[in-house]
Amino acid sequence: MIQGKVIKYGDNIDTDVIIPARYLNTTDPAELAGHCMEDLDKTFTGRVKPGDIMAAGRNFGCGSSREHAPIALKAAGISCIIAETFARIFYRNAINIGLPILECPEAAREIDEGDQVQVDVKTGKIVNLTKGSVYQAEPFPDFMQEIIRADGLIHYVRERMKRS
């Protein structure tokens, strides 16, 4: 179970603002986290706390395929992202690196900045503790659950390659 305070943004949050290309000459998660969201919100790195949940609108993570984007968010402390919709490469990247993300339009719209929110990644249940509302996101299909259980795609592939 994940619980945290919400930091909220709007629609079409692209990977260029999540982590600008000028910082892609490193792969160090901590260094990337230090510049996360800075072109959109200079206060983000200063106020994000480990465990915080990000909420956003449509098409979150659109743009480049840089895995540095979910890596930066995860390293900054974000424990889960709830959005109306996700761009597809960001979606797979987040799952592949073990950053839980949930698509739930109602929750994404109604949750506000600063709300305390609880998420059960396994069932897709989202509870807004501040407002007392409950939402149900589509749970991950079994195959993705397996990847998440294996702590990301790399472990999953390693296990399968060992077996074959």
Next chain:
Amino acid sequence: MGMTMTQKILAAHAGLDRVEPGQLIMADLDLVLGNDITSPVAVKEFERIGAEGVFDKGKVAIVPDHFTPNKDIKSAEQCRLIRDFAYRHEIENYFEIGQMGIEHALIPEKGLAVPGDVIIGADSHTCTYGALGAFSTGVGSTDMAAGMASGKCWFKVPEAIRFNLKGKLQPWVSGKDVILHIIGQVGVDGALYQSMEYGGEGLAALSMDDRFTMANMAIEAGAKNGIFEVDDKTIAYVKEHSDREYRIFKADEDAVYTRVIDINLSDIRPTVAFPHLPENTRTIDEVGEVTIDQVVIGSCTNGRIEDLRAAARLLKDKKVHPRVRTIIFPATQKIYLQAMREGLLEIFVEAGAAVSTPTCGPCLGGHMGVLGKGERAVATTNRNFVGRMGHPESEVYLASPAVAAASAITGRISSPEEVMK
């Protein structure tokens, strides 16, 4: 229920007779691609898998193009890491500076993508090879690592939007205007999780370079891939560049689409996308007065020979506006050489433009043309997000090479018709 082109290619690569939209499948890969930004992360992940080698030395391609020739020490270190990896694993398709080009122009040119392929690349514009009737899509570094180790990738079978093309492009209108028009119509998430499948009688009027440009920007509509029906032009291109066997997949007559959109090419005007989203499009007639500081012609979207020819037609015997820095970068060495032989580079230099070696450079605000605060650029690239080409308060306007060249001359966003009258 019939299948779309994409669904048929995926079924064949998953060893299945048929697939349904939404189905999760494991597909065999014909090519796994990465660049100097995404491969370093992939190399680290690959090492964590503990595989002895890559699944097929001929089916992995690594192209250092983003921060190369290296812009600083850190990017040099990243390139060193992937170069070592490429040598250690005897990757046949590692392209060093001097050989390399922008990956999505280079891969088709080297014959590494053919109709019917399934290709993943750790770069979002990997969707470019859909122009050849292949399924190709962008993924992240972890997918690249797993793909290099296993030769496989998981996919969720997409639904599709069908685009029926008819008519013929007007003078000074190109594939870039068509795709900007389409993104303006469907929006930046209009094709989210879906394929954009192009066909119809109008297809014959589009050159391969037009198709590459259009497939390239499928991701800007949120699509998983863009794909074109294979015709004589595709076959001619493939025969010229590759001796690999190819396979043509046609959509079933009764294939199911979420939408069918008719596009009359004859109606399309030169189109510009305003900051900060590719969907903020206006026709050139609606642009108004927008003065500019820089013009960038090149990238995986528009750095091919036809793009340079279009720019040269406008710039011949003219000068770029004294306040406009104009940077032109051919996408590959082969295109560079061709442009040199045709005298295009001379036209550019005479006009007062800077001509660069192939690199992604300015397209992603990397180097070779980064914008300062408040500056505006017209670029033939594919993204105009906040800070994409430099300072967060700079602006990028997306356009065709013809519009970009015309604007370089006048110093404001301009129609090629205005400059050539």
